[in-house]
Amino acid sequence: MKRPQIVIALQVVFCMCILSSCVSRKEIVYFQGLEQAGERLEMNKDKSLKIKPNDLLTIVVSAPEQAAAMPFNLPVMGMPEKGDSGFSVTGRQQLQTYLVDAEGxxxxxxxxxxxxxxxxxxDLQEKLKSEIREYVQEPIVNIRLVNFQVSVLGEVNRPGTFEIRDEYLTLPKALGLAGDLSIYGKRNNVLVMREDQGKKTYKYLDLTDPGIVDSPFYNLQQNDVVYVEPNRAQRQSASYNRNAGVYISIASVLVSLVVLITN
Structure with a gap:
């Protein structure tokens, strides 16, 4: 075999060693064996958020006779906005919020x-309706939690803090808002941090385990923080190293030098 052919052969073998790797399905695929967890998914579906201190709520009371319900509503605020000329003008109206204090x-x-x-x-809707019913016939109470946010950090494609309009948010949905895990994220060691009644708690969850749906951290709460730890391999894809190009270039130079020296 001629020298150039030896060089090419060595380079090809080295590239194959760098690039090739065996990544098992167990390390990549989410919710393996999910068919066995169908009933548990249905059980977790109905979990609702609980109101906590520092939450911001909008509460609107209405009734067939709206004039009777008006005293139970906060005044609507006008939010100033800037026009094209730069002057501040009255813009959209916004409901005032109720801040839940430290005592709840x-x-x-x-x-x-x-x-x-x-x-x-x-629960709060029913409680308020029961008390308002002493003053107003057939009251209607609409409540919304307006500061429901979660933060998703680490090895995801779009890390950030996300405002949630729906009160039902699961860990997979939060990861979906962040663009899913990158290939470098550990799927079996996702951290969820939470503050509950003034105490900070946390849990590591395995996305490849269908039993994750049984965890109280599977359904996220307001102000939860999700952190995805980077994996060791830091693969660019399921079977390619992100530094493969650098290694190949170095290997090519080294092989060429060896051939020149031994020639």
Whole structure:
């Protein structure tokens, strides 16, 4: 075999060693054996968020006779906006919010101090309707949590903090908002950090395990932080190293030098 052919052969063998690797399905695929967890998914589906201190709520009360319900609503605020000329003009209107204090209370018109901590949105609706019904016939109460946010950090394609309009948010949905894990993210060691009743708690979850749906951290809560740890291999894809190009270039130079020296 001629020298140039030897060089090419060595380079090809070295490239194959660098690039090739065996990545098992177990390391990559989410929710393996999910067919065995169908019932548990249905059970977790109905979990609702619980109201906590520092939450911001909008509460709107209406009734067939709207004039009777008006005293139970906060005044609507006009939000200033800048026009093309640069002057501030009155723009869209915005509902005022109720801040849940450290004791879990809000100050509600007419009713006074109302404890809301630990209640779901539906529970609070029923509670307020029951109390307002003493003053107003057939009251309708609409409540929304307006500061429901989660942060997704680490080895995802679009890390950031996301505002959630729906009160039902699972870990997979949050990762979807962040563009899913990159190929460098550890799928079996995703950290969820949470603050509950003033205490910080956390849990590492395995996305490849269908039993993840049983974890209380599978359904995310307001202000949760999700962190995806980078894997050791840092693969550019399931079977390619992100530094493969550098290694190949170095290998080519070294092989060429060896051939020149031994020639």
């Amino acid at each position: 209370n809000i100050e509600f018109p007419i009713l006074g101090t109302v404890n809301v901590s630990g209640l779901s949105r539906q």
